[in-house]
Amino acid sequence: MSDRKLKVIINGIETLCDRDDTILKVAKKIGVKIPHLCNDKRLEPYGGCRLCIVKVKGVPRPLSACTTPVAENMEVTTDTDEIIRIRKTLVELLLSNHPNDCMRCERTGDCKLQNLSYEYGVDGSRFEGERWNLPIREDNPFITYEPNKCILCGRCVRICNEVVMAGTIDLVGRGFNSMPDTAFRKPRTLDNCEFCGQCVSTCPTGALTDRKARGKGRIYDLKKVKTTCSYCGTGCNFFLNVRNGRVVKVTSDTSAPVNQGNLCVKGRYGYDFIDHPDRIKTPLIKKNGKFVEATWDEALGLIADKFSSLMKKHGNESVGAFSSSRCTNEENFLLSKFVRTVFRSNNVDNCARV
C-alpha cells in the first residue's frame, strides 16, 4: 500500500485525502455537511439509514457517503435535487411511525431526527404508518429506553457489541416488531450490562437517555464544561453538564484524544457525589473528642500555630505531609513546595504508589 494522497473534489472543492478515507470523513474534514443517522466514528461503517447518500460523477445511483471509500479524482456532489428528494422521503418514512412527542422529549434540541425534520421541512403526515405503543422502560438505575422513539439505526447494538464487546443488546423480534433489546427483554443488570452508557451516548434520538438526568434540563439549559475524569489514570475527557450550579449529567466528548467519547460507568454515571449532603462544607476542629465547625480563619490559624510550635519544640524534622495521587498537578506541586519552604525538610510523600 502506498501512502500517497488521493485527490477528490467535493461540491467543487478540491482536497487531498488518505486512501482508506470515506467520502463522509473527507467531507467533514473540509467542512461540507452531509446528514447521517447511523454513523458514529467509533463504529465500523454500516450504511443502514441511507441519509448520507451523495452523487458521484459517473455512477448512476446515489452512494452512501459513510461506506464509500474515496478514489482518485472522484467528483462528489452532496445536495442534488434528486438526493434532497430521496432524503426528504427517508425522513418522512422515519417520522411516519414516530411519536409526536418533541415537546416533552428529553432530547429536544439535541435530536438528530428532529433536526432533520426541521432542516428538510417535513413531518410524518405523508405516510401515516402504524406506530409502536410500547411502555417506557426504566428497569435499571441509569438507562431509560423509549422503544417508540427508536429509528432502528442500530448504533446502540453495534457500539455494545463492536466497541464494548458486552453483547448486552441486539436486534430482537422480527419485521415490524424488531427492535434493539436485551436477550429475553430482561432488565439490564450487572449480569448482562456494564452500564458504560455507550449505547446512550450514540443514540441519535430520544430512544435511549440517561435516566438520572431526565427532566433536569435540555441541551440549551445546560452549561457544558469539558474536563478530565477524576477516577482511574486513563485520562478520559467528558463534559460536565451544569445547571444552576449543579452537575446534572455527564456527556461524551467525541473529540477526546484518549477515549473518543467512550466512558465507563464511573466516568459517565459516577458524578452524584459532587453535591452529596455528606460533603464537608466547613473546616472542623476537634474539641473534647468532637468535631466542631470553625471558620477558615480559625482553622488555618490553629494549624499554622500548632505546626510552628511543634517545629520550634521538636525540630522541623518532626512534621511532614502526605500528598495524593487524586489531587491535581498544581496541588501536588504546591504541597511539595510547602514542605520544602515552610517545613524546610523533604518529609513529603505521596501516600500510595498504586
Add this chain to the structure above:
Amino acid sequence: MPDIETLFLFGSNPTEAHPIVSLWLKKALRKGAKLIVGDPRKTWMAERADVWLNLKPGSNIAMMNGLVNVILENGWENKEFIAKRTEGFDALKAKVKEYDLGRVEKLTGVSKESIIEAARLYSHAGKAMIVYGLGVTEHQTGTENAMAIANLALVCGHLGRPSTGIMALRGQNNVQGASDLGPLPATLPGYQSVKDPKAREKFEKAWGVPISDKIGLKSVEMLDECKAGKFKGLFILGEDPAQTDPDLNHVNKALESVEFLVVQDIFHTETTKHADVILPGASFAEKDGTFTNGERRVQRVRKAIEPLAGKAEWQVISELATRMGYNQRYNHPSEIMDEIASLVTQYGGISYERLEKQSLQWPCPTKDHPGTTTMYTDLFARANGLALFMTLDHKGSGEVPDKEYPYLLITGRVREHYNNGSMTRRVPGIMELVPEELVEISPEDAKKLDIKSGDMVKVSSKRGTVKAKAKVTNRSQKGNVFMTFHFDKALTNIVTSEHRDPITGTPEYKSCAVNISK
C-alpha cells in the same frame, strides 16, 4: 495498537480497573490479535485468552524466567536485537537455565503446555505488546517483576516499534502527575534529586529559601515515626491511609499517636476520624487544574461550579504557607503551571493557553515543542544506549499460606467503585448495583467450607479479621480468595500484610495468607 499480533496481558484486569484501555485491547482482539493472559484470577480477558497462565500469586519471576528459557532453548529469540541492543545476555541465559519447565510448573502451578504455547505465541509474533498492571507491581518483588517482564520483551526484540513495547497500567487518576511534581522525599519536582547541588540551587533561587539536602521520610517511615512518638505533626491531603494502606491496625496506631493531624478531604473517611483539624476539600468539578495520565498526557481539569466550602486546595495551601511566614500568592492555577514549567524541564513548554487547544504529552521542554507521543522505554536510558538484562531469582511473597492461614488473599478493584469508595459509595445507582464487599471464593473451597453465595464469612490473617458476604465463583481458583478495598463497612486492609517492595515502597496488596470461616 490495533495491529498488534500478540497481546500479553500480565497481572492486569483492564475490563474492571481500566475499562477504556480495555476497549483499545478489545479492538486489537477483534482485529485478530492472539491473547495471552497471566493472572491467577479467571478474568474477562482470561476467559477469552488463547493461553491463560493461571499462575500462583508471587510467582511472576519464575513465570517470566520460564518463558525466556523456553524461548532460548528453542532458538525463538531475536538474535540480532540481542546482539545489537542489549548487554548481559550470557548471564541471563545461565540464570534462566535454572528455570526448566518442571521447576516452573511447580513454582507457578501453570502447565508445561501452556508455558510453551505462551512462549511460542509471544516470540513468533511480528509485533507483540505486553500490558501489565498492579498484579505485577503490588508485590514485595514488584520492581524485579517488572524487570523480569523487560527481559522477556528484550529477548524477543518486541520494543521500540509501533504496536510493541511494554505498557504499565496503574490505579489512581493522577499517580503520574503526583510523581512528576515532587511530593517525594528524595526528589524535587521533575525527579530532580535533593542530593544534587545544582538542582537545589535552581529551586533555592526560585523559592528564595535554602532547600534541605537530607532525603526525607517515606510515608511508611513517617507513620512508623509517629508510632514511635518521634513524629509530631502530619498534614494529609486527599488520601485515606486508614482505609487504603495495608495492615490498618498499624496505621491506626500511628495516626492515633501523632500529636497533631490535619486532613483535607471532601468526605469524612476512616482517616479523618483521627484528625485534629479537618479541612474541606474541593471536588474536581470545583477547581481548575491538570492531571497527567498514564501515557504522560497533561490534560485540563476545569471548574464547573464554585467550591462548596469556598476554597480549593491550591488556595488553602497558599494561605497556610503565607500564615506560616512564607509569602505565597497565586491568582489562578495557571500561574502555578507557569512556575512548574519554569522549574521542571519535562513540563517546560506546557501552559494553560496551549492546553486549551489540546492536551500535551511530556517531555515537552519548550513552548514550540509538540510534546512526545512515544518514548523509548527507560530500558535504553543508559549511557551506552544498550539495555541491560537483569538476572533475577524467584523469591515468592512475603507471606505464604500455612496450616493456620491456608488461603491466599488477592485484593483489587471492581469497575463500579473507586479506591476507598468515598465517592462511588455516594452514587445511588452504583450502590444499587454493587452495594457491598464480596469475598470471591472458588466452588471447590466453598464446598469444602460449606459456604454458599451470600453467607457471611470471616477472613482473618495474623493481623486481624474482616467480615463480608461470600460470592462463590470460578473467577477464583482453588486456594485463592479475592476482595476489594472499596468499602468502609468491610475494611479489607485490616487483613493485608505489611510487606512492601523495598525499592518503591509499594505494598504487597496482591498476596497475603488468610483463613476463611463462617
